[in-house]
Amino acid sequence: MNKIFALVDCNSFYCSCERLFRPDLINKPVGVLSNNDGCFVSLTRELKALGVPMGEPYFKVRELCDRHKVAVFSANFSLYTNISDRVMMNLIEFAPEVELYSVDEAFLDLSTLTHLNLNAYATQIKQTVERNTGIPVSIGIGPSKTLAKVANHIAKNFDFAQGVYSVMPLNNREFALEKTLTSKVWGIGRRKSLKLKSLNIRTAKELRDFDNDALIQKLFTKVTRMTVDELRGHSRFDLELEPKPKKEIISSRTFGAPVYDIETLKESVASYASLACEKLRAQKSSCSIVEVYIRTNPHKDIPQYYAYKAYRFQAHTSDTRKVIHAAWIALQKIYKPGFEYRKALVKLSDIRSESQSQLSLFEETDSPNSRILMETMDKINHRDGPHTLKSAACGVDNHSWRMKQALKSRRFVTGWSEICWVN
């Protein structure tokens, strides 16, 4: 059966979430910053029109933002996750199969709905989501996921489309492929598009019409070749309906202030290890490798240092205390005094589901008591909020290394104390 996919994408998602509680900001420039108020990770079209690109460091355009009265927010991820859930709950009503692709995007399988006018159906989806959640979305329709993405690009950037565009009609498809640069094609990034340029391929249309598949596979990968197939209208990537368990879990933050001593690094590493272990247990897995990275600030003209060390357990574990201990051993091996540290990272890998974890003769596996303790901690933290219970190794709150979030909006939907009032 021929496939038909819709890609539903929330417009400037984080900014739209902030606007929900600040209706005065509609049609005004809005931006949301990364952790530590570092750089822009979401911008409205009004802010882009001022010349601020995605990923721009805030400090470089601060004056411009002040001058144009841009509403700038620190990221409020618990809010965005909550709103995302609401959007997705609406979408699953509209198709038999829906892939929740990211916090602000979902693929819908419309293959069985050919008796409908799909453009009208997409418009109905768009209106329903906007009415029920307040979040504006754009919808692209195509015979492959890659073409649905291309269609979405038109839906979002051309006013005539009014937020919905289908490339099922061939003339629409030609228009969309002509208007899309290769770097905007899903799976073709900056480097690949540069390489394509040397073959005289600049647009998605030129890539689709390039007739040397063998060369594409040689210069790039099998997956890139599949992407080209998808541009030709042949579906190669199926919906992924079940979230796959993570093969590695990373926890890392840039520090709010420079860190010099190992004691402070130990606190941060313990905190990141705890967070990673919570995620590990949430997917009912355990790991056998703990890696620690530390580094100085590469953007700063100071002596630079970057180091990493892995610790291997004989037996898989998901016990926060063991993982912190391992991370500290690794940290002690790489720490060098005299540097200004900017960031630490903890990565768990060789992850297995609990049922298939390796037992070892030489090292104790997690005891029943350990499991009960971890389960209890997770339950309490889930019920009473994150960090209600934590290891003393993580230190007490309000340390300088914790990130800066000077511009954070309130927890409108996830904290009773900060809920919105209507007078």
Add this chain to the structure above:
DNA sequence: TCTGGGGTCCTAGGACCC
């Protein structure tokens, strides 16, 4: 003063083995 965080997949190259 100030430049994010969390993932996946692929490849090249080294180690090691027969």
Add this chain to the structure above:
DNA sequence: TCTGGGGTCCTAGGACCC
């Protein structure tokens, strides 16, 4: 002075995604 070929596994790093 000469010194194979092929396979696997592992790891670091690159490229991409949101």
